Each structure stands twice: as structure tokens, then as C-alpha cells.
Amino acid sequence: MFPDRVPDLAALGLLLDVAATGSLTRAAAEHGVSQPAASARIAGMERLLGFPVLVRSSTGSRLTPQGALVADWARDLLASAAALDAGAASLRADRDVRLPVAASLTVAEHLLPRWLVTLAVEHPDTVVSLDAMNSAAVARAVLDRGADLGFVEGPSVPAGMHSRTVARDRLLVVVPAGHPWTRRRGPVPAAELAATRLVHREPASGTRVSWETALAAHAPFAPPLLELSSAGAVRSAIAAGAGPGVISSLAAEPDLAGGRLAVVAVEGMDLERRLRAVWPRGARLTGAAQDLLEIALRAPRR
Amino acid sequence: MFPDRVPDLAALGLLLDVAATGSLTRAAAEHGVSQPAASARIAGMERLLGFPVLVRSSTGSRLTPQGALVADWARDLLASAAALDAGAASLRADRDVRLPVAASLTVAEHLLPRWLVTLAVEHPDTVVSLDAMNSAAVARAVLDRGADLGFVEGPSVPAGMHSRTVARDRLLVVVPAGHPWTRRRGPVPAAELAATRLVHREPASGTRVSWETALAAHAPFAPPLLELSSAGAVRSAIAAGAGPGVISSLAAEPDLAGGRLAVVAVEGMDLERRLRAVWPRGARLTGAAQDLLEIALRAPRR
DNA sequence: GGCTCGTCATAAGCAACCCTTATGACCAGA
DNA sequence: TCTGGTCATAAGGGTTGCTTATGACGAGCC
Numbered sequence: 163m164f165p166d167r168v169p170d171l172a173a174l175g176l177l178l179d180v181a182a183t184g185s186l187t188r189a190a191a192e193h194g195v196s197q198p199a200a201s202a203r204i205a206g207m208e209r210l211l212g213f214p215v216l217v218r219s220s221t222g223s224r225l226t227p228q229g230a231l232v233a234d235w236a237r238d239l240l241a242s243a244a245a246l247d248a249g250a251a252s253l254r255a256d257r258d259v260r261l262p263v264a265a266s267l268t269v270a271e272h273l274l275p276r277w278l279v280t281l282a283v284e285h286p287d288t289v290v291s292l293d294a295m296n297s298a299a300v301a302r303a304v305l306d307r308g309a310d311l312g313f314v315e316g317p318s319v320p321a322g323m324h325s326r327t328v329a330r331d332r333l334l335v336v337v338p339a340g341h342p343w344t345r346r347r348g349p350v351p352a353a354e355l356a357a358t359r360l361v362h363r364e365p366a367s368g369t370r371v372s373w374e375t376a377l378a379a380h381a382p383f384a385p386p387l388l389e390l391s392s393a394g395a396v397r398s399a400i401a402a403g404a405g406p407g408v409i410s411s412l413a414a415e416p417d418l419a420g421g422r423l424a425v426v427a428v429e430g431m432d433l434e435r436r437l438r439a440v441w442p443r444g445a446r447l448t449g450a451a452q453d454l455l456e457i458a459l460r461a462p463r464r
Numbered sequence: 465m466f467p468d469r470v471p472d473l474a475a476l477g478l479l480l481d482v483a484a485t486g487s488l489t490r491a492a493a494e495h496g497v498s499q500p501a502a503s504a505r506i507a508g509m510e511r512l513l514g515f516p517v518l519v520r521s522s523t524g525s526r527l528t529p530q531g532a533l534v535a536d537w538a539r540d541l542l543a544s545a546a547a548l549d550a551g552a553a554s555l556r557a558d559r560d561v562r563l564p565v566a567a568s569l570t571v572a573e574h575l576l577p578r579w580l581v582t583l584a585v586e587h588p589d590t591v592v593s594l595d596a597m598n599s600a601a602v603a604r605a606v607l608d609r610g611a612d613l614g615f616v617e618g619p620s621v622p623a624g625m626h627s628r629t630v631a632r633d634r635l636l637v638v639v640p641a642g643h644p645w646t647r648r649r650g651p652v653p654a655a656e657l658a659a660t661r662l663v664h665r666e667p668a669s670g671t672r673v674s675w676e677t678a679l680a681a682h683a684p685f686a687p688p689l690l691e692l693s694s695a696g697a698v699r700s701a702i703a704a705g706a707g708p709g710v711i712s713s714l715a716a717e718p719d720l721a722g723g724r725l726a727v728v729a730v731e732g733m734d735l736e737r738r739l740r741a742v743w744p745r746g747a748r749l750t751g752a753a754q755d756l757l758e759i760a761l762r763a764p765r766r
Numbered sequence: 767g768g769c770t771c772g773t774c775a776t777a778a779g780c781a782a783c784c785c786t787t788a789t790g791a792c793c794a795g796a
Numbered sequence: 797t798c799t800g801g802t803c804a805t806a807a808g809g810g811t812t813g814c815t816t817a818t819g820a821c822g823a824g825c826c
Binding site (some may be wrong): 166167168170171181182211212213227228230231232233234235236237238239241242243245246247249250251253254270271273275276277279280283284294339344392393394395398416418419420421422424457458460461 | 534
């Protein structure tokens with residue numbers, strides 16, 4: 163992996179504390195280390211980055227303009243770290259569970275971690291135990307009371323359950339930057355897509371099922387170009403030039419924003435999906451499940 | 465800062481390499497360390513996380529289901545790290561510049577780093593030198609040929625320049641989760657907003673200027689509740705319950721997705737802004753500037 | 767069935783790093 | 797000028813993490 167010359171998380175966190183408190187000494191205390199340690203950390207970070215991030219004075223320390231940019235990027239990085247931490251905590255908590263949650267892979271990967279961070283802030287006592295599986299298995303887990311709350315993707319609500327739509331995503335046909343399709347005039351018709359070999363997830367995945375459902379009228383399909391077991395692998399393969407592929411808009415977002423992938427317009431098929439929270443009909447949501455549902459509903463539906 | 469129990473970047477990068485190569489030994493080689501070191505790193509990560517991420521066998525190593533989730537979250541984290549790295553590299557490059565770029569803070573913070581990552585992949589030889597400043601200063605820098613390419617925000621194109629819209633954002637009125645306004649029926653009218661004390665950026669900022677321009681008909685304004693010098697500080701203050709505030713949709717996105725902040729509907733004002741690439745009228749874009757512009761245009765416009 | 771090659775884990779030695787306490791230089795305000 | 801705050805430097809100690817060398821284990825192949 164490339165990311166070289168990146169300060170470690172502790173140093174970046176310290177930088178944000180300095181920005182907030184205006185003093186290296188106070189930031190050190192807040193961070194639970196001695197003042198010289200904090201001083202050395204920042205100095206090391208400046209050596210690594212190659213430019214100063216702080217203006218020191220005898221009244222405290224302020225960010226340089228460059229330091230302020232670094233601090234903003236660091237906030238992003240630490241938000242991702244917090245998401246990973248919250249997700250990992252919920253995977254770890256299989257013994258002393260308070261709130262067992264089952265989620266489809268798309269939700270577990272891309273949405274739940276941020277909700278868990280918020281939950282941890284607003285309700286620090288709640289311990290979530292997360293289990294990621296496909297949508298059908300989520301429905302089973304919830305009905306069997308193996309999970310208090312579930313998150314599923316797909317066109318229909320499983321029988322016997324209440325549901326609320328918490329987000330939407332869309333299957334996208336994407337190509338690497340520079341692919342001929344990026345210069346194509348009109349949208350690609352569904353029939354042509356069905357006849358094209360694409361980079362796909364494995365057959366049991368929600369993404370693959372949704373795709374084949376949306377294109378059902380144009381079966382049979384061309385065999386997949388590649389069949390990969392995670393959204394990340396699909397992204398990488400497409401970006402590396404393997405060919406066009408199908409991917410959830412949630413998973414594609416970073417590569418689209420970075421311009422490594424491009425969306426191909428299509429016509430003749432409905433690729434929008436709802437991501438739903440589900441729980442057994444008749445069951446009252448427990449307090450903790452209610453909290454998590456509210457946080458999910460509060461976030462934008464896209 | 466919270467993020468505790470997060471493996472360091474090197475360990476996460478190693479995990480992705482293992483996922484890609486299917487072998488700890490190969491991943492170690494790819495990563496430039498010895499095999500026992502890689503083994504120990506992963507073992508340490510598992511100790512930290514509290515669950516295994518790999519299934520070892522005598523034919524190689526595969527991810528556990530939990531490990532696959534961690535790997536996906538790690539991809540996010542490393543993407544942020546790559547963005548920081550690319551941004552820092554462009555700040556560092558003030559001597560041996562190839563492509564001097566001037567950008568408004570919003571673009572420099574939220575969009576450019578990802579474009580730079582893509583640029584680094586597609587054109588490894590190009591060295592970008594980034595200078596972040598307000599939009600008026602960007603226009604000056606570009607006209608004076610201090611920068612080959614500029615990125616500005618705001619309603620109008622500076623005189624004497626070509627421009628292409630590379631993105632849009634929107635000023636949002638946001639409140640912390642649970643604020644009374646989240647339960648309000650209709651949108652908040654512009655006149656009421658003008659009379660409300662809000663958390664703001666400093667007066668010279670593009671965000672503040674755009675806000676006051678959009679609300680010009682309802683001047684004078686109530687004094688700010690707080691006046692902070694970075695978008696991150698504004699976000700934190702609002703999330704901590706200081707009160708309603710104004711913030712770019714780009715800066716608000718992570719907190720909205722996490723449900724820590726909520727958008728308030730408003731009426732009677734146009735808060736959409738264009739973010740534009742600009743260069744001097746009559747000047748041909750150099751090859752490198754052309755590359756960067758293309759990457760920016762390829763990314764979704766929102 | 768035994769050989770070989772690949773996997774990963776363990777052990778021992780060594781180097782680097784980081785943190786802590788103690789101290790000094792410097793500046794602002796009383 | 798004195799006091800209280802800032803941050804940097806120095807010396808010592810503990811921990812971590814790396815490397816090389818070796819061992820255990822399983823798969824595939826004669």
C-alpha cells in the first residue's frame with residue numbers, strides 16, 4: 163500500500179487536541195501523556211511531513227495554515243478510525259451482549275459503523291453485538307430472536323416483520339477512468355448489459371441477486387468476467403482495468419469522488435434498492451434497539 | 465479523542481495485502497518486512513481487536529468473516545490516510561514544483577486530496593504544490609500566474625478567467641441530534657434564520673460570505689453565537705450542543721451520515737454554490753493542469 | 767510411503783523508539 | 797523584577813518490534 167509518511171493516529175489526535183486547547187501542555191494532559199512526550203510527537207510529525215504544523219509561542223501554540231489543513235484531513239482519518247473501533251467493539255461483544263444486531267454486508271460495511279459511533283456517544287452503556295450475513299439470514303436471525311434488530315437490502319420486506327427504510331442505494335455500472343464507455347453518447351440499454359461480461363460479486367450476494375432481478379427480462383446473462391467475494395475486491399479489480407462491473411453506490415462512493423471510477427448511464431432497468439431496518443411483527447423494540455433505529459433514521463436517506 | 469484499540473496503519477495495510485495475496489508470507493514480502501514480523505503484527509492486531517481476523521492453514525491464510533469486515537473498514541481508513549499523504553506531499557512541494565495549484569479552503573479540505581491520490585496513481589511524475597486561501601486570493605494567484613490552476617467557490621466567476629464547474633455544495637443549517645428544530649413541522653423561513661444567533665465561520669470565510677449574500681434581503685443579522693475559524697471546529701461546536709449553525713454540505717457529510725447532526729429545512733433562500741476550476745483566459749492549460757482538471761471533472765458533480 | 771516445498775509459529779538477540787522526570791530558556795503580565 | 801505560564805532539551809529506563817534461525821505441520825508428487 164502507498165500511504166507512506168502518514169503520522170500515526172495518536173499523533174494526529176494530539177494535533178487536534180492542540181488545535182482545540184491552544185496549548186501543547188494542555189493537549190498533553192488531555193491526552194494522558196507528559197508534556198515533553200507531546201512536544202516530541204509533534205516534532206516528529208513535522209519531521210515526517212516536512213513542514214511545521216504549529217506556531218509555538220510562550221503563550222501557547224496555534225496551527226499554521228498548513229497545519230490547519232492537516233488537522234482537517236486528520237479529522238476524516240480519525241472518523242474512519244472511530245468507525246472501525248466501534249465496529250470492532252460490536253464484533254467483539256459476543257459474550258456480554260446487550261443489543262444483538264444482524265445486518266447485511268452492505269449495511270455492516272458502509273453505514274452501521276458510523277451509527278455505532280453516534281450510539282457510543284449518546285448511549286455509552288449500550289453494547290452492540292454485530293453479525294454480518296446475507297439478507298435472508300438476517301430475516302431468519304431476527305425471526306428466531308437471535309437478533310433484536312436487523313438490516314436488510316433488497317426489493318421486498320421479509321414476511322412477518324415490521325420495517326422502516328433507513329437508506330437507499332443504487333447498483334451502479336462502473337468502469338475505470340478512461341474506459342471507452344465514458345465517451346459514449348447515450349445510456350447503455352439493459353439488453354446490451356445482459357450480454358456483456360462484467361465484474362461481479364459472488365452469486366449468493368445481495369448485489370448479484372438484485373442485479374439479476376433487475377435484468378430478469380433479459381436473461382440469460384453473459385458469464386461473469388470475474389467473480390469476487392467482497393465489494394472492495396470488485397472495486398479494485400474494476401479500477402485496475404479488468405473491465406466494467408456492478409457495485410453498490412455506497413461502496414463506489416470513495417472511488418467515484420476520487421475519479422478513479424466513472425459511472426455509466428444505463429436505461430431500461432430500475433437499480434435503486436432500499437435498505438431497511440426490520441424487527442419481528444408484534445415485538446416492541448427494546449430501548450437500545452429503538453435508540454439505534456432512531457440514529458439510523460436521523461441520518462440522511464440518500 | 466476516543467479511537468482506542470485501533471490497529472496502526474501499517475498493520476491494517478498488511479491485512480489488506482494478506483487478503484489480496486492469500487498468504488502471510490507473500491504479504492510480508494510485498495510489504496517489505498520479514499515473515500515473522502508480519503505474523504507478529506497480525507497476531508498483535510488480533511490481540512488488540514479481541515477476535516481472529518485470519519484463518520491460517522498450511523496452504524496460506526484467508527480472512528475470517530469478521531476479518532473481512534475489518535478489512536473493509538480498513539480500506540476506508542487507508543483511503544483517508546492516502547488523501548492526507550497526497551495533500552501533505554503537495555504542501556511539502558514548494559521547491560521542485562511542477563504544478564502549482566491554489567484552492568479555496570472547502571476544496572482543499574474536502575475534494576482535492578482524493579483527486580491528488582488519483583493523480584498520483586495515473587501520473588506519478590506530477591508533483592502538485594497546493595496553496596489554500598480564500599476565493600478572492602485564488603483568483604489573484606491564478607491571474608498573476610502564481611498558480612497554474614485554481615479552485616474557487618462562490619456565486620460568480622472571477623473576471624478574465626475560464627472556468628468549469630467541478631462540484632456543487634450547499635450551505636446547510638444543521639442542529640445537533642435531538643434539537644427541537646428536528647421535530648418542527650415546516651421549513652424555517654429566511655427571516656427567522658436572519659434573526660437567530662448561529663454558530664458561524666469567521667467573517668472573511670467563503671461560507672460566511674455566501675450565507676450573508678443569500679440572506680442579504682433580511683439584513684441586519686443577529687450576532688453570531690460563536691465564530692470559529694475552521695469547518696471542523698464549527699461541526700464540533702454544533703454537535704456538542706452549542707446551537708444551530710451553518711456549514712458546507714461537504715464538511716457536514718460524515719456527521720450527517722453518522723446521525724450526530726441533522727439538517728434543518730429552510731425556505732426563501734438559495735444556498736447552492738458551485739465550486740469551479742479556474743484558469744486565465746487565453747492561457748492553454750499545461751498537461752499536468754489538464755490531467756488534474758479531467759480527474760476533477762470525472763468525479764461526480766453532486 | 768516418503769520427499770519436497772510451501773505454509774505459519776517460536777526463539778533469541780539486538781536496535782530503535784518512546785515515555786518519564788528533571789531542568790532550563792523564554793515571554794507576558796503584575 | 798518577580799511569578800506563572802509557555803515549550804525545548806537531556807538523561808535514563810522499559811518496551812516494542814525487527815531480524816535471522818529453526819521447527820512443526822500439511823499438500824502435492826513422484
